Amino acid sequence: MTQLLQRFLAIGALMLAGAVAAPAQDAGPDLSALARFEPARSAIRAEGEGTLIRLGLSQPVPYRLYLLDSPPRLVLDFRVVDFTGTAPDSLLGAPGIADLRWGPFRPGWSRLVAQLDGPQEVLFAEERTNDPATTDSLITGSTTLEIHLKPVSAGDFVAHTGVPHSALWDLPQPAATDPPHRRQTGEAPLLVVLDPGHGGLDPGAETEAMSEATLTLTFARELKDHLTRAGIRVLLTREEDVFVPLETRITVARVAGADLLLSLHADALAEGEATGATVYLLDDAASDAASAKLAERHDRADLLAGVDLEGHDDEVAGVLMDLARAETQPRAVRLAQVLAGSIKTEGLKMHKHPVQSADFSVLKSPDIPSILLELGFLSSAPDRTRLNDPAWRIRMADALTTAILAWARADAAEARLLRQ
Ligand SMILES: [Zn+2]
Numbered sequence: 001m002t003q004l005l006q007r008f009l010a011i012g013a014l015m016l017a018g019a020v021a022a023p024a025q026d027a028g029p030d031l032s033a034l035a036r037f038e039p040a041r042s043a044i045r046a047e048g049e050g051t052l053i054r055l056g057l058s059q060p061v062p063y064r065l066y067l068l069d070s071p072p073r074l075v076l077d078f079r080v081v082d083f084t085g086t087a088p089d090s091l092l093g094a095p096g097i098a099d100l101r102w103g104p105f106r107p108g109w110s111r112l113v114a115q116l117d118g119p120q121e122v123l124f125a126e127e128r129t130n131d132p133a134t135t136d137s138l139i140t141g142s143t144t145l146e147i148h149l150k151p152v153s154a155g156d157f158v159a160h161t162g163v164p165h166s167a168l169w170d171l172p173q174p175a176a177t178d179p180p181h182r183r184q185t186g187e188a189p190l191l192v193v194l195d196p197g198h199g200g201l202d203p204g205a206e207t208e209a210m211s212e213a214t215l216t217l218t219f220a221r222e223l224k225d226h227l228t229r230a231g232i233r234v235l236l237t238r239e240e241d242v243f244v245p246l247e248t249r250i251t252v253a254r255v256a257g258a259d260l261l262l263s264l265h266a267d268a269l270a271e272g273e274a275t276g277a278t279v280y281l282l283d284d285a286a287s288d289a290a291s292a293k294l295a296e297r298h299d300r301a302d303l304l305a306g307v308d309l310e311g312h313d314d315e316v317a318g319v320l321m322d323l324a325r326a327e328t329q330p331r332a333v334r335l336a337q338v339l340a341g342s343i344k345t346e347g348l349k350m351h352k353h354p355v356q357s358a359d360f361s362v363l364k365s366p367d368i369p370s371i372l373l374e375l376g377f378l379s380s381a382p383d384r385t386r387l388n389d390p391a392w393r394i395r396m397a398d399a400l401t402t403a404i405l406a407w408a409r410a411d412a413a414e415a416r417l418l419r420q
Contacts, residue, residue, distance in 0.1 A: 035057045035080065035081045036081070037055065037056070037057060037058075038058060039091075041056025041144065042055050042056045044093070044094045044100075045094045046095055048148075048150070049150055049151065050123065050149045050150030050151060051095065051096030051097060051148075051149045052149075053074075053097070053114065053146065053147040053148075054145070055112075055145040056143070057081060057142065057143040058142050059129075060143045061078045061079040061081060061143075062078065063077060063145070064077050064078075064164065065077070066161075066163060066164055067120075067121075067122070069161045071115055071116075072116040072118060072119055072120065072157060072161075073114065073116060073306060074120075074149065075113050075306035076112040078111075078112075079108065079110070080109065080110050081110040083102050088101050096116060096120065096151075098115045098117040099114070099115035100114050100115070101113050101304060101305070102201055103201030103203070104199075104200040104201065104240075105200050105201060106200075106242055106243070107242055110201075111306055113304055113305060113306040115304060118151055119152050119153065119154045119157030120149040120150060120152060121150055121157065121160060122148070123148040124147075125145075125146070125148075126146050127145045128143070128146075129142060130143070130144065180324035181257050181258075181367045184259040184408065184415065185412050185416055185419070186408070186412030186416070187412075189231060189232060189233050190259050190408045191232075191233045191235065191257065191258050192232055192235075192259065192260055192262065193234075193237060193260070193262070194224060194235070194236050194237070195237040195238075195249050195262065195264060196213070196216035196219070196220040196236060196237065196264055197212060197213070197263055197298075197372075198212050198216065198301065199238050199240075199243055200213070200241055200242040200305075201305055202301045204216070204266075204267065204301070205267045205268035207384065209388075210378070210384075210387075212266050212267060212268075212378055216264040216266060216375075217238070217241065218393075219264055219397070220264055221236075222394070223264075223401070226398060226401045227404065232401075232405075235253075235256050235258065237252045237253070245302055245305070246298065246299070246302050247307075247361070250361075250365050254365055259369075259408070260335060260368060260369045260370070260371070260404070261362075261368050261369070261370040261371070262371050263360070263363070263372040264373055264375060265373065265375070266376055266383070267294055267297070267374060267379075268378045269290050270379070274290055274351060274377040274380065275349070275351065275376070275382060275383050276350045276352070276383065277343050277348060277350050277351065277354070277374060277376055278351040278353070278356055279354060279355045279356070279371060279372075279373055280294075280336075280357060280360060280363070281333060281355065281356070281363070281371065282332070282357065282359070282363035282370065283358065285359075286357065286358040287353065288356070291356050291358035294358060295358040298360060299361055321366040324366045324367035325366040325367070328365075328366060328367055328368065328369055334410070334411070335371055335407045335411075336355045336371055337355065338410075339403045340354040342402050343399045345399070346398065346399035346402075347395075348395060348396055348399060349382070349386065360372050369411075373400075
């Protein structure tokens with residue numbers, strides 16, 4: 001079975017297990033066939049020399065699995081599985097699995113990522129639909145997906161890692177040869193890409209009542225309304241609760257030819273570290289330890305969501321892009337200053353250092369001024385109250401709209417001057 005599985009992984013085939021799995025070609029989203037995760041029939045436990053992951057599902061689903069390195073991870077993609085009501089942590093505890101997360105990944109698909117505590121191989125993976133008349137109380141029910149892992153040497157592990165490629169699953173890649181986007185001159189409507197942070201299996205910061213992913217999407221929709229009414233075109237990097245890799249967020253903005261990108265967040269930091277809105281610029285050197293922690297956490301969430309960053313180095317490198325970068329950064333700095341000024345003028349709570357910098361991957365478009373805005377911090381009780389208040393969010397959306405209009409006017413005037 002191991003050899004067979006390895007061959008599957010090597011050729012990158014979509015694994016369709018069980019007798020009733022649908023062919024891959026017509027595996028479009030079918031929410032009527034939503035499979036539910038059944039925690040009572042699910043467990044992770046030591047088995048032999050390794051670890052057994054058993055997932056109880058209300059019905060069979062097409063799935064694929066593969067391994068990724070740095071850190072070692074097992075990625076399991078399947079047709080929509082509803083995990084509502086169960087925290088991944090509740091399955092942790094057995095040796096072999098260091099961390100677990102799951103949730104919506106792309107429309108119609110869910111993902112489970114198990115971070116392994118070392119290099120392991122998949123001994124077998126099997127999805128079976130049980131006879132309801134079975135007497136085994138542990139596995140009575142509809143479908144069980146079992147994955148047996150066993151530690152291997154680092155060399156053996158690396159030989160079997162990598163994202164299998166298939167047209168059904170692959171995300172579009174940015175074109176390496178796209179010329180830099182021409183800066184706006186005020187002649188066409190401004191195009192703003194709003195990036196609601198996190199989503200899907202990466203909820204971001206969480207409290208009992210709300211998640212950062214939900215909050216940023218809510219606010220992005222509200223801000224979109226404000227901007228649209230001011231005559232600005234708006235595109236969101238995600239319209240629902242799905243995972244979008246950081247690189248794809250940049251690609252969405254570049255493909256659309258955005259005039260600016262505003263990434264929206266409301267992270268959590270240790271008590272006392274952060275309160276109030278904070279405007280972030282890209283910089284290799286973070287303003288302080290908290291800023292560095294935020295940037296690291298966002299990249300780590302991408303990694304733990306099972307995104308393979310290998311071979312995705314700067315796809316848009318080159319002299320033209322270096323020139324674009326040199327022109328873009330001062331424009332981003334002015335945008336940050338105008339945004340912070342407008343939020344302050346509106347009388348909204350700001351961080352004691354309102355403009356900061358850190359190495360945020362989502363801000364790395366060479367030719368699009370990009371800003372990350374922490375609307376507030378979910379770790380701060382006063383911030384939570386404000387973020388939850390629709391009236392406060394309206395004032396924030398107003399302040400941002402005013403700032404973007406003011407920046408765009410000055411930016412366009414400068415562009416016209418430079419062109420002469
Ligand atoms: Zn965040």
